[in-house]
Amino acid sequence: MTESPRGWGVTPSTGIPTIAFGNQKGGTGKTTATINSAAALASRDHDVLAIDMDPQADMTKGLGLGPGDDNDPSSPKNDLPNTLATDDANLLDVLVDNPRTDDTTLSEIMIHSDEYEHLNFDLVPSHKDMGLARDWMDDAGARLSLKVALEELVDDGYDYDFILIDCPPDLSVLTDAAFIAAQNVFLAAQTQATSRDALDDLWDQLESIEDNQQIEIAIVGLLANMYRDDGQSQKFLDAFDESYASLAPIFKLPMRVAIQRAWDNGCDIFEWEDANDQQVERDLFLEVAETMERAFDKTQVEV
Ligand SMILES: Nc1ncnc2c1ncn2[C@@H]1O[C@H](COP(=O)(O)OP(=O)(O)O)[C@@H](O)[C@H]1O
Ligand SMILES: [Mg+2]
Numbered sequence: 213m214t215e216s217p218r219g220w221g222v223t224p225s226t227g228i229p230t231i232a233f234g235n236q237k238g239g240t241g242k243t244t245a246t247i248n249s250a251a252a253l254a255s256r257d258h259d260v261l262a263i264d265m266d267p268q269a270d271m272t273k274g275l276g277l278g279p280g281d282d283n284d285p286s287s288p289k290n291d292l293p294n295t296l297a298t299d300d301a302n303l304l305d306v307l308v309d310n311p312r313t314d315d316t317t318l319s320e321i322m323i324h325s326d327e328y329e330h331l332n333f334d335l336v337p338s339h340k341d342m343g344l345a346r347d348w349m350d351d352a353g354a355r356l357s358l359k360v361a362l363e364e365l366v367d368d369g370y371d372y373d374f375i376l377i378d379c380p381p382d383l384s385v386l387t388d389a390a391f392i393a394a395q396n397v398f399l400a401a402q403t404q405a406t407s408r409d410a411l412d413d414l415w416d417q418l419e420s421i422e423d424n425q426q427i428e429i430a431i432v433g434l435l436a437n438m439y440r441d442d443g444q445s446q447k448f449l450d451a452f453d454e455s456y457a458s459l460a461p462i463f464k465l466p467m468r469v470a471i472q473r474a475w476d477n478g479c480d481i482f483e484w485e486d487a488n489d490q491q492v493e494r495d496l497f498l499e500v501a502e503t504m505e506r507a508f509d510k511t512q513v514e515v
């Protein structure tokens with residue numbers, strides 16, 4: 213891991229360190245990294261808000277806030293509401309200038325962890341309506357909508373140590389809104405040659421947002437996911453090192469059964485226990501959490 217100086221993250225207008233997990237490719241580990249980084253920060257006593265900006269709602273479902281598990285009525289997740297198909301106001305109502313739900317705020321749609329034993333951090337869930345974002349969020353103001361919503365949340369008295377945003381696998385208006393609100397990006401990429409091009413495109417997108425919005429965006433880390441001890445992975449890491457190593461620490465996560473099993477059971481890696489040892493995965497995400505503390509010069513909370 214490359215060491216960076218303390219405090220290289222950008223603190224946005226809310227004053228709360230906010231990090232968007234991005235890569236327009238699907239299946240690179242964005243949602244895995246968001247859930248487990250949030251859980252790691254929470255295990256270090258930080259108050260965390262996670263926001264699911266992906267219409268596919270993998271994080272929302274993965275945390276048990278989708279349809280219940282009919283196969284397992286004893287699942288601890290069954291006490292969690294299904295937020296995906298509710299007729300109540302949802303995240304899209306917060307983000308669009310919709311006269312019907314003009315004043316919907318994040319605080320109204322948020323799920324609070326202190327009400328549910330199973331949740332370790334607060335969550336703004338996704339919703340099936342988020343698929344309509346492209347049609348509704350078509351003006352320049354839409355790109356600022358999440359930033360404005362987070363400013364309102366703080367004005368309402370909410371105070372978090374960290375806000376983590378799970379982005380969709382695209383470079384859509386939702387992803388732009390997440391990058392603008394966060395001003396910090398954690399990249400998740402598979403260590404393959406094709407990943408390099410995707411990251412270059414993402415980099416161009418970030419530069420164009422910086423120019424258009426006149427803001428600074430920091431890279432706070434890269435998850436080199438499904439890392440293998442082979443030439444392909446090493447080639448990716450060398451290329452990445454060359455361009456970005458001075459900017460952000462790199463975390464190598466191999467293919468791990470426990471990551472997949474935890475996911476399949478709707479758990480983060482800190483909750484999940486099976487016969488195998490989960491310490492490798494936990495240590496990695498604790499290291500990610502420590503890096504985030506360092507990036508924003510936050511006092512570390514001893515565990
Ligand atoms: N290191 C890993 N080892 C095993 N499975 C992984 C690993 N990283 C991600 N996965 C699995 O791969 C799938 C895609 O990951 P996900 O985090 O949803 O990617 P994205 O959000 O970028 O689309 C999920 O089923 C997840 O559990
Ligand atoms: Mg995802």
